[in-house]
Amino acid sequence: MIVILKHSTTEEKRNQLISWLKRQGVDVHVSVGEYQTVLGMVGNTDMIDKELVASLDIVDSVKVVTDPFKCCNRKFHPDDSVISVGDVKIGGGNFCMIAGPCSVESEEQIVSVAKSVKAAGAGLLRGGAFKPRTSPYDFQGLKATGLELLKIARQETGLPIVTEVMGTADLHLFEDVDLIQIGARNMQNYDLLREVGKMGKPVLLKRGLANTIKELLMSAEYIMAGGSEDVILCERGIRTFDDYTRNTLDLAVVPVLHELTHLPVIVDPSHATGLARLVRPMALAAAVCGSDGLIIEVHNDPMHALCDGAQSLLPEDYAKLAEEVRKVREVAVR
Amino acid sequence: MIVILKHSTTEEKRNQLISWLKRQGVDVHVSVGEYQTVLGMVGNTDMIDKELVASLDIVDSVKVVTDPFKCCNRKFHPDDSVISVGDVKIGGGNFCMIAGPCSVESEEQIVSVAKSVKAAGAGLLRGGAFKPRTSPYDFQGLKATGLELLKIARQETGLPIVTEVMGTADLHLFEDVDLIQIGARNMQNYDLLREVGKMGKPVLLKRGLANTIKELLMSAEYIMAGGSEDVILCERGIRTFDDYTRNTLDLAVVPVLHELTHLPVIVDPSHATGLARLVRPMALAAAVCGSDGLIIEVHNDPMHALCDGAQSLLPEDYAKLAEEVRKVREVAVR
């Protein structure tokens, strides 16, 4: 942590601040320049309120030089994490295709889609049982029943299942889910992050619509501090000012996250774009820029899907896309 | 709901779509133009997936002409809602000053601040017991103990209390809180919204950092659909690309929300700016543009505050500001 003082700072005020900083348990190195004086902290600055220091009259600005994330920081864990979900591995060179409908609607539907995506090479089955909807009047998912139907589809196909949890009150229902998803709107629902972490199961953490990379890593840190080491990060689009697509898929986060953290990073082109015809180009783009997997919505009858039909692929289109993803990765991934 | 078809649409495909729309229970009026055909739906279009229709090959775009929010819509409830919190009224011309520390730290601290802000004319006492923090390693609040200390401060001063709930598991602790706050990061934590709504108590709902006005209203709708009619909306800054202030206070939402909804709207200049010296100008601005109240952080010792000291006012500065707010409102509010 570095504090830049204003030019006008008197020696007395500077010394008061230095004394205060030392009382917080750090050493302070002083370097006097022509227009400002720079104070460098050495030691543990975690307990110092940076914003408070920055707000002082005599302070020009405060620069933080250590990362606030520890467990997920590649500096302290240089090798890629490889996360096991059932028999499937993700990360460290293991690419994973996740697919399934937005919502679980019926046993017939989920088993049928599961078989299709398995045949196309998917490694995990997705399907929403608890659905976060902007409107209280929209379909909210089959809930516990949906979870049971997912387990039937798992039994029929052998595919591990991933599905979203929306609140701590439902967590007991997720004991037998292979990969628990935290949705974008709950990325900073800290109670949920902490409690999910305590379960010790693999977690799929989606980036919020306006969250920074650092905030995403801090939310992973909540889960890991809770007890789980197996967190998969997911880029699914951020909110910007254009409205031709639902969100703006920020693919540069894939290589950036790989620099900052050892955790795997996957991409969701379905929610990012909201349009089935944009899923293919964005999926290929995500595959070649280094993502560790893709989560894609597939439905056997998009025209009758209970939610998000607009962004679902038909099983036959998904199969073609999965094949193309394999081919471009062969060429692009070193 | 209006569907604009592409110029190239064949009559056969158009008729297929019209048949499908009619099967969803609406009437369809067709108007043929030079470059596109427009279909106008009449009837209840709630169950039609607009994004699905928009994604069809033959569709250029879909325009929704009805608001998705009902309970909080001024169209169906033209008069301002006046919300009672203890003996205090908010909305419909009743302006309310809410003040207190970011976090409850000790009995001495919260009682002292409560007395100060009451003397300055505040009508409600705020204080965080459960604190949402970006980092799991930061101070998380005194939790249940903090709630008890708030109640002591209420007893000492008579001020009703407002404090944030972070998860459904803690809701039973909030039965005796006068106004329950939903924080910005939980604005779309739908489980929490629904359960808080069921308590039937007044709720203070903060706008999320990247949420639209419509989404804010839909979240109010969740609470109201749950059973509470008493929701107060709060603008507290949105995320943009500049970093001189923590967030960008969007004051135009105050008059815009007053057009769209009958619910009261207050403003939080402390969290929006993150800097004590910007609280005064932004509080005055919020007061004259029509807000129904202000929620401001006050601390008797900002240099030692356990969190957010940078944005807290000293009690004497708050007293001066409260007086100025009263004066500008006298002039500005018709």
Added chain:
Amino acid sequence: MIVILKHSTTEEKRNQLISWLKRQGVDVHVSVGEYQTVLGMVGNTDMIDKELVASLDIVDSVKVVTDPFKCCNRKFHPDDSVISVGDVKIGGGNFCMIAGPCSVESEEQIVSVAKSVKAAGAGLLRGGAFKPRTSPYDFQGLKATGLELLKIARQETGLPIVTEVMGTADLHLFEDVDLIQIGARNMQNYDLLREVGKMGKPVLLKRGLANTIKELLMSAEYIMAGGSEDVILCERGIRTFDDYTRNTLDLAVVPVLHELTHLPVIVDPSHATGLARLVRPMALAAAVCGSDGLIIEVHNDPMHALCDGAQSLLPEDYAKLAEEVRKVREVAVR
């Protein structure tokens, strides 16, 4: 300028970088910490490419500690600039109301509006002659004729005139304009900034739709480096993701700019909101948070205005608003 090195940096690579930095003409102070080494530059770092250094393998990050703006920096010019436009003064406690139609349409119209706004207390007359329009098919302004009509209105009322220039090819036409406006879309049209600066006349510089405060100041710096010392900054709304208002008026920039620069800061509530009924609340808000003036669109017949009629006030409404602005400033401005 401070360079934070990665933990893994070898001494050899560190010394190579230090040598390179010294060759750029600065002294380097080295401070070794547990997880990273910090290099502090002393001397003129203007010629060092910060982004290049930041991109090196061994570098974690680079922190810049000096402001890139000089002429407009309050550090080097602590007193408020007071800018004279004709007989009117702006800044340093001098508040200025600027008003007039979006576009000059006819002699009758501009003279009539000029008389109305003068009667209401406006100090300057605005009116567009060259109009920046998103579409080449929209009305582009009366151009040179419009400038002549503005001068007639000036002669009739004595009000100095402000109007926008769109390109260097037209600058010769602006010799007799009192205050030359650079529009938001041209805020980083560096050729135009430089040439306008050379004219030595007062300039009104509008903030771009997605520009930072620092970029706004750097654009003022272009004008000042060109030769004009008289720059007035104008906040007119930034682009965010909501669409109920045209832009998001960022009022906190007013006090923030007053900290960073000695130049006056005014606010344009008409373009920021795009809606006449939001002009009053936003104008009052801007007045009390410390702006040095307001620029507001007024039209005698908004229903027939050739552009931006939606955001124009009628003269009688402007007169009422001007009176209210005076009253709230009396109360709010210390």
Added chain:
Amino acid sequence: MIVILKHSTTEEKRNQLISWLKRQGVDVHVSVGEYQTVLGMVGNTDMIDKELVASLDIVDSVKVVTDPFKCCNRKFHPDDSVISVGDVKIGGGNFCMIAGPCSVESEEQIVSVAKSVKAAGAGLLRGGAFKPRTSPYDFQGLKATGLELLKIARQETGLPIVTEVMGTADLHLFEDVDLIQIGARNMQNYDLLREVGKMGKPVLLKRGLANTIKELLMSAEYIMAGGSEDVILCERGIRTFDDYTRNTLDLAVVPVLHELTHLPVIVDPSHATGLARLVRPMALAAAVCGSDGLIIEVHNDPMHALCDGAQSLLPEDYAKLAEEVRKVREVAVR
């Protein structure tokens, strides 16, 4: 254009509006619903001010159903445009690699880089002569001299040249430039767009940092309305709230633009990310999602580049990347 009236609208006011609309030269179809009345315009609505109508008391909202762009609209020009720059073709299946240094620095430098990128398969040479810089104190380019050096490099290699023009006053110097670039900050410098269009030469138009897809198309429309039919669009990153990369590369615009316009679309991964090590993953991503070309910065000595060294590739790394781009396109492009 569709106008939705408020529920409370009286028949008299409705008829007044309908009369006014008809006087603007359109037919009006009225459709009365339970909560609102919908007016549908038939005919040319170009001259009606939508924002003015939307601002009327009785109007709930206005929906525009026709695109404001004509010349570049795929609806009126279904086939891909193929644009010739010298002997090189871009669009309609013709993929083009553009490469070269950020700035032209010397004859030796530009000729050397030109030979390298030609050997790697580049079809066009880029190089900045007039440089838009945020600070007036930064290097502004070699200007006319830089253009001459580019022409020497063209003569040595046969590569057509592309370089940015910053103002109309310099346009006469660009007569012999093969492809004239309009930079992101000038995307809405309408005077420049119009004058460049009059030259009738191919133009490379970069998207502004916070501009919508529609605004990009309207700026292309300015050029095309001026007289040039040969416009190439370029995505180069938009501004969001994260700061790990310089901008956020919005790749979904590539397929979206291909739906809306017949013009070619290329991608600039160098400026979008600002970091050389992110250029490869983003270039591959752009190649597979359908872009018609890539513009990439290459420098033979990035550590000594006069600007933007951080984002430049070495010639040998560019050669490897160009080869990979060819391979992924073979697999991905149908």
